[in-house]
Structures are given as structure tokens and as C-alpha cells.
Amino acid sequence: MSTETADELMDATYTALCKHGYASLRMQDIADESSKSKATLHYHYESKQDLLYALLDYLTDSFADRIETLEGETPIEQLRSLVETSLEPSEDDARKQFRTAVLEIKAQGPYDDRFRDELTAFDRLLHDRIRILLEDGQDAGLIRDDIDPNETAEFIVTVLNGAQTRHVAVGHSLECTRAMLETYVCHQLLAEDVDRTEVGFE
Amino acid sequence: MSTETADELMDATYTALCKHGYASLRMQDIADESSKSKATLHYHYESKQDLLYALLDYLTDSFADRIETLEGETPIEQLRSLVETSLEPSEDDARKQFRTAVLEIKAQGPYDDRFRDELTAFDRLLHDRIRILLEDGQDAGLIRDDIDPNETAEFIVTVLNGAQTRHVAVGHSLECTRAMLETYVCHQLLAEDVDRTEVGFE
DNA sequence: GATACTTGACTGACTGGCCAGTCAGTTAGG
DNA sequence: CCTAACTGACTGGCCAGTCAGTCAAGTATC
Secondary structure, rough: OOOHHHHHHHHHHHHHHHHHOOOOOOHHHHHHHOOHHHHHHHHOOOOOHHHHHHHHHHHHHHHHHHHHHHOOOHHHHHHHHHHHOOOOOOOOHHHHHHHHHHHHHHHHHHHHHEEEEHHHHHHHHHHHHHHHHHHHHOOOOEEOOOOOOOHHHHHHHHHHHHHHHHHHHHOHHHHHHHHHHHHHHHHEEOOOOHHHHHHHHO | OHHHHHHHHHHHHHHHHHHHOOOOOOOOHHHHHHHOOHHHHHOOOHHHHHHHHHHHHHHHHHHHHHHHHOOOOOHHHHHHHHHHHOOOOOOOOHHHHHHHHHHHHHHHHOOHHHHHHHHHHHHHHHHHHHHHHHHHOOOOOOOOOOOOHHHHHHHHHHHHHHHHHHHHHHHHOOOHHHHHHHHHHHHHEEOOOOHHHHHOOO
């Protein structure tokens, strides 16, 4: 399969997944989003599951790239940027639909080993990135030395997951969680002698 | 329909939902868990969806009862008890399977108004209960006056959601989140002049 | 107290629609 | 030619929902 075709199919799968959701996603929906027929999808991919696994790989890779370089001078600002990306409001439907599809897939984790592995990779990427930001923050004297970067990163990842789940399930505001997380970072994590305004706090 | 039959069908639906998950739940699975036939389920309930809506009502009611009275003398201890119930480890599979099914249903929120309404009721029950505990804690002088009980309750509900999502999706430990939440309460919420040992902190 | 009628609960067997996956081809580039 | 890419038409399994009936527990009628 040519790279263009592969990319086209990944795009089509992504679009169809967002549009229809995981549960009611049909191979025909994916074909409809591409220039290829349903039979062609089966020609390139063993099964519908395989196609979805390929999409998850693809998304994980692009997520890894995206969190590599973050906006902001200090680790604190970079952390803020990471959080803002994760909790960016779904003004257009597209983002919320994607988050919904991801949540559907998360709920399939226990039934599908491959999904769980992909989700675990995703989770770990995010966790490790945050842990490193916290460690960098400690090295720069911006973050208290008495917090555990590992556990704190776990906590932040959990909060991000919670915000996304509630956003999808009950329409809860992402912004509300973002604000609480900002407060948490400012009061619990920031070293006492740091000038708040220097790291973007009011 | 007699109350016994109704209860039996709710039990059967609950058991089948946990055993098979939402996505692959068939009417036959539910019938298999009860003494009735599949056709009887359709006799009592318009559709499979209706049966599930009835189950959610049933579960929401029993959840409301359960959070009414919480173990513990002080609001702090009661909050701890509520958190522990929400994050009780899934030593037996049953609890994890139920959490998985709930997550599957949460991910259906955007596609099903009735589900979203039920989920919203559930979310609000939990949020309001926590808000009241925080307010009681403020009245008793146990919790800082400068935190907003409403926003803080939102934050805690979000953390609980996140813990459950990660637990289901990637098998992340619930205990780990429980511990971080304990620290959060102790450092961010507890009033400064409170003797930590009096409210169960080490 | 026997007979017929009614009704609610229940069921086995069936149907119709849906959809992943298959297959026997066609087409185009090398 | 040969092969990889591609396709329309088809198939088989699955499952929610339907239907024509059974059955037992009333309840009215004589």
C-alpha cells in the first residue's frame, strides 16, 4: 500500500470514527469518507479491528510528536500548555466527538488486549511527559522539592481523564477543571519563593 | 408486573450487563440470568433500551440511598468514606466489570439523551453530596473558609471519574488516586488549626 | 359447583434488517 | 503477460423484535 493510500485511509477512519462513534462505526462509513470501496479496506486490512488498531498506532505516534515540544519558556508554562491542549474546549463538535470515540475505546480496554496496550502507551506518554516537566521544574527551583513527580504526574493524568470523561458523559465544562488544576498547581506544586507572575499566574 | 418480577429482571439485567458489558449485551443474555424468556422481557419492556433505562433509574435510586448516610463522625471522615466507596479496589472482578459497563454507558451519553439525563442525575447526586459535606466541614471549622465548596466538589467528582476511567482503560490503581486525594484534602482543604489526627490523618 | 369468558403473564419459533467479510472478477502500470 | 490495487455483488451469522399461541388465575352466569 502506498503512503498516500495509508494516510488517506487513516484520515477516513479518523473522520468516520468521529462522525459515527466507535459503537456504530461501519466499514461502509469509513469507505464513504475515502475514495476507496469497503472491499478495498478489507483488501488492505485483515479486519475492521486491524484497521482501528492501525489508527490508534497512528494517533499515538502523532500524539508523541505533539507533546515532544511544548509552548512556553519554563516547565510550568509548558505544563500549562499541555493541560490546555488536553482540555481545549470543544467549540466545534469535532473535538468532542473525538473525545467521545476515545472514551468508547477506553471502555473497551478490558475486552480487547490490543486496545488496552495502545491505551496504556498513550497514558504512559502523557504521564512521563508530565513527570519530566515536574522534575525539570524542581531542578529549576520552580516546583517544591517535597512533592513526588511520579505520583503528582499520575494525579494530573487522572484529573485530565476525569475532565474528559465528565465532559463526554454529562457535558461538564472542561474550562472549570482547567481552572481548578491551575489553582492546584499554584498552591500545591509551586515553590514558595517563586514569583507567581513570572510563571504566568495572576 | 409484580414487584418480585421487576426486581428479578433488574437483578438479571445488572448481572448480564456486568458479565457481558454494554456493547455485547444481548436480550438473551439477560433472559439467561433470569427465570424468564427473552420474549417475556419484550412483553414487559418496549425495547432493550427501555430495559436499560429502567436499570439506570433503579441504580440511581439505590445510589441516592447509599450516599445519604455515610460512616464517620465528622464531615471529613464521611468524605473519606464516600471516596473510599467510590474507589474501593476491584478485588473481585464484579466491581471492575460494573465500572467498565458504566464507562461504556458514559461514552454513549452524547448519542442518547435519556442516558445523558440519567448520568447527569448520578453526577449531580455525587457532586451535591460532596458539596454539602464540604459546607458542613466549613461550618464545623474543619475546612478552610477560603475554598469554594461548589468548585471543590466539582474537582473531587472529576478526580473520581478520572480514577475510574483510568482503572478501566489501562488498569491504573484506584488506591494510588485515593492516596493522592487524601493528600489533597489534608493540604488544600483542611483548616490550618485542625489537629490532623482528630480527623483520621496520620 | 360447574361452565364459559376474560385477562395478564409467559413462551418457542420465526422474521427482517444489518453488516463484516468474501469472491470472482476488472483495470492499470510495469 | 503478471501483479497489485481495486470493486460490486453476494453470503452467512447475529440479534432485536414479533406473533400466534398456551396457561393459570380470576370472575361472572346460571
